Amino acid sequence: MSEKIIVIGGTAAGLSAASAAKRLDPSLDVTVFEKSGYISYGACGLPYYIGGVVGAVNDLISLNVEQVTKERNIKTFICHEVIYIDRVKHSVIVRNLKRGDESKYLYDKLVIATGAVPILPQIPGIQSHGVYTLRNIEDGIKLREALIRVPNQNVAIVGGGFIGLEVAEELAQSGHHVHIYEALPGILSFLDAEYSQLVQDELNKHGVKVSTGHAITAIRTESGRVIGIDLDDGRECPADLIVMCIGVRPQSDLVREAGIKLSVRDTIATDNQMRTSDPMIYACGDCTHAYHIVTGKPVYIPLGTTANKQGRVAGRNIAGYKEHFPGVLGSIVTKVFDFYIAAVGLSLRQALDAGYKATICKIVKGDRASYYPGSRDTHLALIFDTENGKLLGAQALGASTVAGRINMLAACITAGMTVAQVNSIDLVYAPPVAPVYDPILIAASQAIKLVR
């Protein structure tokens, strides 16, 4: 009899795990249960769907249930929620959310890819009509409908992280009046304070208002509908619609109840083969931790890239291939309007907290030869250990070219390079593409002077 693999969750991590396992060992009997009505969608594209840059919700979906079932030979059930794991009997209880009935399924190996859910603060009015989150396809459809129904709404975005900013950009571009409320002193709080301000300036330039340093304390309503928010400094701010973007938490309740070991911020603990404390159970994606490549410590940085890769590693290990997930650097990029923000590794704060004698070196440099038209400033910061020069992190703001520069520094951090070694790399040059001394080399040569 073929080995039974049950996967809980049918998006990035879960479907990657199921597909990798089945592809490498076609004898496996693989079943996926997905709670929502959709599988295999690009959740990171949701801000662009609600803004209309992505026209149809189907564009975000790579594979439908039929394709996965027929082409990949994976039994796939949507609107099916796993509500109980019995580790002794190797079984799960699954509820059919449409019919309401429950069934028991046996597994030989189980994959937890339950993802994460938006954090909602326990404040008055949080359940009101007009308060939205943006996590899955259903969220996206609801929010887009609400936005299209009434033009030029006052939209309050609570949380100035990546998702908040992407939503703000998209809604401002579709004519709404957008105000971001961030409780921390600056938006994109992992960024250097000066860089955070540059992003805020860019948002302001395009009509997006930003308030920082004050938390929202209540959502005000009239006849059950949102009319505004209250801030902790007493301000009352009008809002027709609220999008909550203060972050996510791992969906780990099911495994917690099953007695599986948890890690930082209630993530599921795994080894680098994505095995949990139960040798028959794997976990991957936004419900798990990952080891940081710089510090070696477990962190919670839920990202689509990591979810896909962890899923694949889990699937390959289940199929008998010994494969390790190498860990994360927290490499991220986004844009607001035509201004791009990318970062990798530790921020200065994180580096100091981790015990490094770290400092930051910031430079501004055009991204083309000075005489070639269209050059734009690249703001580049290197965070490094002043004891030995080791590169620990980097942040870059400017044109879309910051993505490539941060990827290049991701390679350097992965290789354990010092800033002097970074400075010795032979980079490309042509007047329309880069200055003769790339911003990376300018930054590295400045950083070298601060080592030891």
Add this chain to the structure above:
Amino acid sequence: MSEKIIVIGGTAAGLSAASAAKRLDPSLDVTVFEKSGYISYGACGLPYYIGGVVGAVNDLISLNVEQVTKERNIKTFICHEVIYIDRVKHSVIVRNLKRGDESKYLYDKLVIATGAVPILPQIPGIQSHGVYTLRNIEDGIKLREALIRVPNQNVAIVGGGFIGLEVAEELAQSGHHVHIYEALPGILSFLDAEYSQLVQDELNKHGVKVSTGHAITAIRTESGRVIGIDLDDGRECPADLIVMCIGVRPQSDLVREAGIKLSVRDTIATDNQMRTSDPMIYACGDCTHAYHIVTGKPVYIPLGTTANKQGRVAGRNIAGYKEHFPGVLGSIVTKVFDFYIAAVGLSLRQALDAGYKATICKIVKGDRASYYPGSRDTHLALIFDTENGKLLGAQALGASTVAGRINMLAACITAGMTVAQVNSIDLVYAPPVAPVYDPILIAASQAIKLVR
């Protein structure tokens, strides 16, 4: 008495050497002799000057003689050619090209930064009116004048390397009828043949004709003016104006006569501190060789980035700082119209010639999430050692983002990474910037399958 430093050549390498030496040791007495009428110019910008993208010749010049003399305290002479080096007496003979007189100058240390000159084939008609090269400012001024004088000329560009292509793009954009003649089987001959064809297709799409596989045998003239070229297959092709772009050779005659050791392709041999075989004489820039980081062998890859860095290293060593030039990877980028070409490290041919059991792995992948508008194909090739997986080179074609991807792979090659290690790097992702699996990761994961 202060130590006398004489630098022969006042562009990238020479001026970098002079400036670094004087900055670090202000007691030095530094003199620069430049043969042409210009110093400190961005030669790589010349194609964009003749095309009009760069408006004025002065835009290409970073510093004039007065600035270098006054602000940097470096005695600077233009139109002064060093015609003889006396290594025994530590002196040089310098000819003032405007007045014609000669003077002798003593040196304690001498820096050779004489650069390179265009190679001109010894064919009938090569000296005719209407045959141009593009190496220095004077060349650029002459060529631009000739192009502006008569619109819609038939321009023959002889040589399909980077400079030839950049000139072709610029002249096609300014309305001339451009035909590139490349004697080798394909343009940009270091590229994979399929990639070379993609570039050729792009040129054709924009009206630039390309002939490959046939050398020119003569330049036909009428009353001393160019009217066409003859190819080795008997074809006669009309041309009003010819730009010779078949490459450059190092200007090393002066040091050869002085008995200093030469290296590959008549370059000046140096160690990694840029010292020649005479301990009092340094050399840097396009007149010297460099050590290839992958093979460790001396190569001749004259580029502006290398010239600047080698100059700085020479200057710092002269000032008493022990500094090494780390070598080159041949990292290059250019564009034709909106199509970018970048490469680093060894081509497959070079890798096989160097004795590696190498292969190439090529992929095509969009450079954004598939559902995000504006995604463009990235063509990416990895060249690697099938014995141990070590990355030896890479080539990329597509949007301007290829530059950042090749820089990232330059970091990987410098770190000695295998394709498996490249595949483990945590790269950035956002729908408008990159797909969830970056083209680099797609290529690396394919390459892994070909190792061992």
